[in-house]
Amino acid sequence: MRTAMARRISPLAWVVSAVAVLFTLTLGVSIGAVSLAPLTVWSEISSNLFGTISSANSSESTIVWQLRLPRVLLAFVVGSMLASAGCAYQGTFRNPLADPYLLGVSAGAGLGATIAIFNGSGSSKILLPLAAFAGALGAVLLTYSLGRSAIAGRSSTALILAGVAVASLLTAIQTLIQQQNTDKIREIYAWVLGRLSTSGWNDLAIITPYILVCIVVLLRYRRVLDVFAVGDEEALTMGLPVAKARAAIIVAASLGTAAAVAVTGLIGFVGIIVPHILRLIVGNSYRILLPLSIIYGGVFLVLADILARTILAPQEISIGVVTALLGAPFFLFVLGSSKNGSVT
Amino acid sequence: MTELIVRELQVKLEKKLIVNDIYIDLSVGQWICIIGPNGAGKSSLLKALAGIIPSTGEILIDGTNVRDLSERDRACWIAYVAQEPVMPAGMRVFDYVLLGRTAHLKMLATESPKDLEIAHYVISELDLNDFIDRDVATLSGGERQRVAIGRALTQASPIILLDEPTTALDVGYQQEVLELIDKLRKEKKIAVISTMHDLTVSGLYPDRLMLLADGQVVASGSAESVLTRENIAKHYGANVTVIDHVSGPIVIPERDRL
Numbered sequence: 001m002r003t004a005m006a007r008r009i010s011p012l013a014w015v016v017s018a019v020a021v022l023f024t025l026t027l028g029v030s031i032g033a034v035s036l037a038p039l040t041v042w043s044e045i046s047s048n049l050f051g052t053i054s055s056a057n058s059s060e061s062t063i064v065w066q067l068r069l070p071r072v073l074l075a076f077v078v079g080s081m082l083a084s085a086g087c088a089y090q091g092t093f094r095n096p097l098a099d100p101y102l103l104g105v106s107a108g109a110g111l112g113a114t115i116a117i118f119n120g121s122g123s124s125k126i127l128l129p130l131a132a133f134a135g136a137l138g139a140v141l142l143t144y145s146l147g148r149s150a151i152a153g154r155s156s157t158a159l160i161l162a163g164v165a166v167a168s169l170l171t172a173i174q175t176l177i178q179q180q181n182t183d184k185i186r187e188i189y190a191w192v193l194g195r196l197s198t199s200g201w202n203d204l205a206i207i208t209p210y211i212l213v214c215i216v217v218l219l220r221y222r223r224v225l226d227v228f229a230v231g232d233e234e235a236l237t238m239g240l241p242v243a244k245a246r247a248a249i250i251v252a253a254s255l256g257t258a259a260a261v262a263v264t265g266l267i268g269f270v271g272i273i274v275p276h277i278l279r280l281i282v283g284n285s286y287r288i289l290l291p292l293s294i295i296y297g298g299v300f301l302v303l304a305d306i307l308a309r310t311i312l313a314p315q316e317i318s319i320g321v322v323t324a325l326l327g328a329p330f331f332l333f334v335l336g337s338s339k340n341g342s343v344t
Numbered sequence: 345m346t347e348l349i350v351r352e353l354q355v356k357l358e359k360k361l362i363v364n365d366i367y368i369d370l371s372v373g374q375w376i377c378i379i380g381p382n383g384a385g386k387s388s389l390l391k392a393l394a395g396i397i398p399s400t401g402e403i404l405i406d407g408t409n410v411r412d413l414s415e416r417d418r419a420c421w422i423a424y425v426a427q428e429p430v431m432p433a434g435m436r437v438f439d440y441v442l443l444g445r446t447a448h449l450k451m452l453a454t455e456s457p458k459d460l461e462i463a464h465y466v467i468s469e470l471d472l473n474d475f476i477d478r479d480v481a482t483l484s485g486g487e488r489q490r491v492a493i494g495r496a497l498t499q500a501s502p503i504i505l506l507d508e509p510t511t512a513l514d515v516g517y518q519q520e521v522l523e524l525i526d527k528l529r530k531e532k533k534i535a536v537i538s539t540m541h542d543l544t545v546s547g548l549y550p551d552r553l554m555l556l557a558d559g560q561v562v563a564s565g566s567a568e569s570v571l572t573r574e575n576i577a578k579h580y581g582a583n584v585t586v587i588d589h590v591s592g593p594i595v596i597p598e599r600d601r602l
Contacts, residue, residue, distance in 0.1 A: 004436070004438040004460075004464075004476050004477070005460065006439070006442060006454065006455050006460060007436075007439055220452045221452065223449075223452075223453075223454050223455075224451060224452070226435075226439070226443070227443055227446050229430070229432035229435060230429070230430045230432060230440075230443065231430045233391075233396045233426065234424070234426055234429065234430060235446075236394075236395065236396055236415060237394045237395065237396060237419060237422070237423065237424035238419055238423075238443060238444065238446040238447055238495075238499060239415050239416040239417075239418070239419030239420065239446050239447030239448075239499075240415060240416075240446055240451070241414070241415045241416070241451065242415075245451060279434075283434050284432065284433065284434035284435065285434075285435070285439065287454075
């Protein structure tokens, strides 16, 4: 008799992933206006973590520890969150087009940020993220309450449609505010396009706890996401409390996305591209897809940030522009060259 | 000895009465088949029993009111195979059959070796060993039904609801699937409620038939007593001949000769 195991990540995939993470993190910290040797980078990191002697001089030390490492780690954490949120939404809504901004997070955050900028808080490192976070969360709550009451919570389509409606409404309000304050459109635009320039470790320290909790929650639902694949009706008869499970997944994915958006603005495509490229390689089981989305979402955004910093150096391109400009064609290429082209 | 008792079951969808006043008594090993014209409420009745659509009235299993149970506990009693089970692209047969263990796992748990063992056991019981790595979306109609029944067996519930298990199948697969259900309910002491489209086939295996029309039971009992020329004329508006046969009544539509 053949014995099969439940789906899990192969040892080889773990090794490849570990190498990919170490490589991109090292690359991210090494590359920039001043190139640093990987050895210098790790020696400086080790000296800060373990008190070993660093081979870096004082300016190199500042570049590694105060400028690049927090930025690279922020990119990694945000990429992980966006990719895993996208992956989780795709699973629970059984919709391969679902992205982390599905339920109005982006429009809500945009409106919150716009209001903050027009109130003169645009330069505040605390008020702007807070306003964006509140906006994102408010939008998701609005979407959820509208979607649930629409058909008594029995159809996830109602929720997605409510998300579209809420996003349109909030975007309209945002546009209205912008048109009356045209002088600040540039500032808004910079925020909307997303950026990873940070104030050292602060941003990272603020959002990492939220994101970590959300990612751990999503990870624990990886088997449940596979159960969702047979549809709500059959999942229910198999004993899955469908509404409860979906609510928990939505809360975790939305909260994490809101936290990420609050600090970095809107970074598109990560939540769609990363899970889908992984699907083409490792198949559709969320037991594998979700953990790998966390890992490669981070890797992807670190790489995208390297490009954003270097293509037009010393000028920096918005990270959201890079993910869209490079991500979309790359995605189409992978899709076209995959054997069956199926992504669902 | 599990017993299912249904009393005064009623299903309303958007204030329209879909199914009304249903009584069922069913013990393990028995098979009731629900027949009736299109729109009579056959599928709705099964979905109500499975907990997919809301209903009123009593559903008791061994004296326990099913309505008081959580989704998980209910699923430990009742398994359901949809008319066209969703076969997610890219899912292996083994993973699909293993989904049946959901009812026995805490929501955030993963399968234990025992769960894997049960899935393997069911797979070899149903002769699915050669399919174990196949993508469920690539299976034929008959294979899909067998795999879906395998998932329901892995769920290990004493009651299985089957919505039109043979409708999409040609006569060979039809016979294979029905023989399988018949064997399983006898060997494993499972109570089966199915709906069926083909009247002659519905008389072959089940112990009892329930003829549903406009959501009401209009006839129930043995195949011989339900599949009569009069009943079919009245409720299906069809002109048929019923021939006695050793397997069960054979229902043949009559052609109007001008």
